[in-house]
Amino acid sequence: MILISISVLVSFLYLILILLFIYGWSRNYTFEPKGNELVNTFISVIVACRNEEENIRRLISYIAQQSHQNFELIIVNDHSTDSTKMRAQNAIAPFSNMVMIDALGYGKKNAINEGIQESTANLFVTIDADCFPTFHWLESIVCFVSKMPTDLLICPVKISDSSNFYIRVQALEFISMVASGAGAAGIKMPILCNAANLVFTRETWEKSKNELHVEEQSGDDIFLLQSVKRRKGVIRFLKSEAALVNTNPALSLKSFINQRRRWASKAPGYTDWQIIYVALLVFIMAVTELVLLFKAIDDLKFLIVFGGFFLLKFSLDFTFLTIVKKFFHLKNITAETVFLSVIYPFYIVFIGISGLIFKPKTWK
Numbered sequence: 001m002i003l004i005s006i007s008v009l010v011s012f013l014y015l016i017l018i019l020l021f022i023y024g025w026s027r028n029y030t031f032e033p034k035g036n037e038l039v040n041t042f043i044s045v046i047v048a049c050r051n052e053e054e055n056i057r058r059l060i061s062y063i064a065q066q067s068h069q070n071f072e073l074i075i076v077n078d079h080s081t082d083s084t085k086m087r088a089q090n091a092i093a094p095f096s097n098m099v100m101i102d103a104l105g106y107g108k109k110n111a112i113n114e115g116i117q118e119s120t121a122n123l124f125v126t127i128d129a130d131c132f133p134t135f136h137w138l139e140s141i142v143c144f145v146s147k148m149p150t151d152l153l154i155c156p157v158k159i160s161d162s163s164n165f166y167i168r169v170q171a172l173e174f175i176s177m178v179a180s181g182a183g184a185a186g187i188k189m190p191i192l193c194n195a196a197n198l199v200f201t202r203e204t205w206e207k208s209k210n211e212l213h214v215e216e217q218s219g220d221d222i223f224l225l226q227s228v229k230r231r232k233g234v235i236r237f238l239k240s241e242a243a244l245v246n247t248n249p250a251l252s253l254k255s256f257i258n259q260r261r262r263w264a265s266k267a268p269g270y271t272d273w274q275i276i277y278v279a280l281l282v283f284i285m286a287v288t289e290l291v292l293l294f295k296a297i298d299d300l301k302f303l304i305v306f307g308g309f310f311l312l313k314f315s316l317d318f319t320f321l322t323i324v325k326k327f328f329h330l331k332n333i334t335a336e337t338v339f340l341s342v343i344y345p346f347y348i349v350f351i352g353i354s355g356l357i358f359k360p361k362t363w364k
Contacts (some may be wrong), residue, residue, distance in 0.1 A: 024186030151233035219266035264355025
């Protein structure tokens with residue numbers, strides 16, 4: 001009876017959480033730059049990169065062609081051991097508003113900080129070297145900020161489209177996190193953001209840079225959000241397809257697991273109760289599902305309980321993903337959602353525990 005009571009309670013809390021995310025997603029203001037607005041805000045694009053020889057020239061090409069041209073691009077080379085530096089220098093050579101510097105210190109947080117110190121702008125956007133933005137990316141950002149002053153602006157990220165089932169599953173799992181963060185921001189309880197597309201002011205960075213847990217290899221984005229939130233700064237989500245940035249998938253299972261471990265490893269640095277609550281609830285939900293599964297194998301009377309628990313979670317997740325899929329240009333997600341629902345409890349428990357035990361030594 002205790003296990004059944006726990007499963008009912010956890011299910012109820014998860015139901016409330018997903019309903020809040022759905023409500024928050026609907027509350028986010030859908031924004032479209034009109035194209036004729038004369039917003040000439042100067043913005044600095046900061047790229048911290050390490051061993052990105054396959055991607056850096058593509059990113060520079062996309063940024064060079066932005067509809068909003070009042071920007072500077074600062075690429076910070078974090079001790080790359082491949083040809084990243086040479087390829088970047090060749091690509092930016094024709095442009096006077098693009099520079100590349102070598103990081104003096106080590107790590108992504110340090111690289112971003114050195115890039116900001118090199119800049120004269122008061123508004124910054126960070127993007128990863130393996131990403132590529134839309135034509136109106138910067139325009140949508142400066143137009144939104146001019147109308148809605150914001151300390152920290154969370155912008156959308158998605159994994160590039162693919163016909164490969166593994167990549168589609170990975171993309172859906174990633175979108176579930178991005179959309180959850182957007183929904184949470186919509187009800188003024190921001191819990192997630194991604195440095196692959198994140199906007200903030202110089203004042204925001206200066207006030208928060210000493211709270212970013214430099215001892216952690218990951219978390220420059222979440223720790224920044226946590227710091228801004230603690231100071232009651234304004235945090236919004238930019239619900240605009242024009243602001244959407246595409247990123248590359250993890251091509252191997254090993255690289256995917258290592259990436260998720262990096263994300264999980266920063267959990268000990270969380271101090272915001274809402275971030276901790278959601279993380280714990282998702283983890284407890286996964287543990288409860290596994291316990292019910294193993295209990296059902298041992299005692300068939302628990303099969304109905306496990307089935308009800310599984311179907312409720314699947315229904316909630318599928319409903320939420322169906323609501324947000326149009327924004328992220330997804331089509332049929334049924335097969336991917338079923339597959340994710342089956343493996344998710346095993347995945348969450350494994351990543352959660354191993355991420356805390358096996359700390360990453362580098363940010364890449």
